[in-house]
Amino acid sequence: MGVDNRQIQTAVLADPESDDPVVCPTDADELDEFREEFADTTFWCGILLGGCGGQLTTRRGNVRVSHFAHFPDPDGLLPECGRRSRGVASADHLYVRAATQTWLRRQGHTPRYRYIDRDDAPVGSLVEIELDGRTLLLHMNPATPPDWDAAQAGDIILGPGVQVDHHTLVRRGYVNRIKFVSEGNQRVMMLGTELPHVGTDWDFKLADCTVDGRGRLITPVVTRVEAARAAAERTPVPRPRSEKTEGPVQIGALTRLINTAVQKKETAAVRQLRDIAQLQVPRCEGQALDHLQRAIDHANDLLDEQDRVRWRLFTGLDEAVRHGHVYKVTTLTPQVRRFIQGDTVTTPQEAGILQAADTLLRGARQQAAQKRRAADERRAAAVREREERRTAETEERRSRPAAQAQEQQAQPVTQAQERKARNRARGRVQSISGRLRREKLSAQQQKHLVEELILAAKEAGDHLSEAEQHKVNEWVEKIAAPVEEPGTANKTSPAPQPQPDAITEPAKLPDRLVPAAAAVRGALKKAARERTATSWNRLEHQLGSALPSLTNNERVQVLVQVDRSTAGDEPLLSSLLAAGDPHFAYQYYRHVLAALGLDAPDDDEDLRDVVEADAEQVFTDWRFR
Structure with a gap:
């Protein structure tokens, strides 16, 4: 049997007169995959390739590269063929x-x-x-x-x-x-x-x-x-x-x-x-x-x-559109349009990329508007639900006897209902504590609120943090302390009472916190333009000495000052902190909202939904600022 030394890299599939070409891989490992892919197909020295029309097989290369080779006839002779050492370009x-x-x-x-x-x-x-x-x-x-x-x-x-x-x-x-x-x-x-x-x-x-x-x-x-x-x-x-x-x-x-x-x-x-x-x-x-x-x-x-600049701009925009990167598309589209103002001739592909970018941005704006409306509706529903619940609870406390209340508390509830009830009770603890800190109340009013605080704390149970339970205990001790007789103040010095962790009014913000508030607002603006949530640890790493170490109360004061200038119909920049740090959202973001006269859902899951919607709207509002 003769040996075919003709190195043929191209063949046609199925029959000698086919015009469906294929290239033989030169690498031995790739040839194995090629053989598996075309296991049910025959290879031919095609007439349209200038070949002899004979059938070909693949030959694995050891010294030479892998290639096609002719099948010998029944007598073991190789067919006469003029194709010898013809490369892939021959097809x-x-x-x-x-x-x-x-x-x-x-x-x-x-x-x-x-x-x-x-x-x-x-x-x-x-x-x-x-x-x-x-x-x-x-x-x-x-x-x-x-x-x-x-x-x-x-x-x-x-x-x-x-x-x-x-x-x-x-x-x-x-x-x-x-x-x-x-x-x-x-x-x-x-x-x-x-x-x-x-x-x-x-x-x-x-x-x-x-x-x-x-x-x-x-x-x-x-x-x-x-x-x-x-x-x-x-x-x-x-x-x-x-x-x-x-x-x-x-x-x-x-x-x-x-x-x-x-x-x-x-x-x-x-x-x-x-x-x-x-x-x-x-x-x-x-x-x-x-x-x-x-x-x-x-x-x-x-x-x-x-x-070259044009190619880079359109390539970047096309990639951003295909991956759905709205922020990058928002940034690149104006650059592309400014660039082509000086050279208005565009190819069909470039026109298609611009059209796809416009479509993506319209969809993103509509989606952001829908999320914003949904968040507004959830907020309004949460406010209505809270007011209705407060009214119902007040009437229920006044009308039902204590035994009936205990009996109702003893009724079996599901685990999910119990968790939500405790979260609502925890929200009432926070709300009552806030009123006790901020409002000037008479002794009788304080006593009535502390009684409500005790009931809410018992219902919240282990859902209260150590700090929240400590504040409840402080108010209980303060109300239980004996009232001094007039004139006794000069005889003995009263023991110092624990001061509530009150939120300082922006007008009274300490001078040392004013630069920190400006630095935090600048960092949150940058995060909004970059469409990223953040956390307080990240802000400290980003701002360095511009943001000194602050207590939790001072952080709340700074954020109140940051969002004091935010328009009433716009979401807060500090929502980016709540979105990036759920612990911050549940523990302190409610204080920021309360200080600014805004309502927050009592349920943590509802609060999370509102925070995510607000953060998405912040991204939309700040993309061109």
């Missing part, structure tokens, strides 16, 4: 159909493909794509020169290495090109446009291009060239005052216009004038040509830089 003409068929159909075309095979153009040299009476002719072989005057060719596209003479390139203004790059065991098409004195621009994909009704391939570069031509027809090159030196003066004026536009970085004007200048190159010579070409080079340098 590029077959990848044309796979790359363009869906793309053309989406544009309303019905493509039909023909692989020309004649003496002067071996198979694979020319690919015709018929589009409803028009023809795209792809030249894939450098040895087959294109016929630019052929009547049947609606548009000619050049493959890698196919040359075009300078005169033809200048006369046409541009030439479109095609090339393929490998991705796994497939080949991916890329399109480009070559301009005189500039070279080929490959910085766009198939989705950026279209085929118009005349069967012409329109790339973003072609769009700009045709726009420049139209502008040149509307705005002729400035004419000199004297007719004697017509040529040099016109070129000189055009050169000055280009240099001025480059200096001012007027991208649209530079692009238009650059394209006009390229059309003028064939009629120049000598020093005028040197000056004009130098101006064109300066224009190209600016446009290349602007195109």
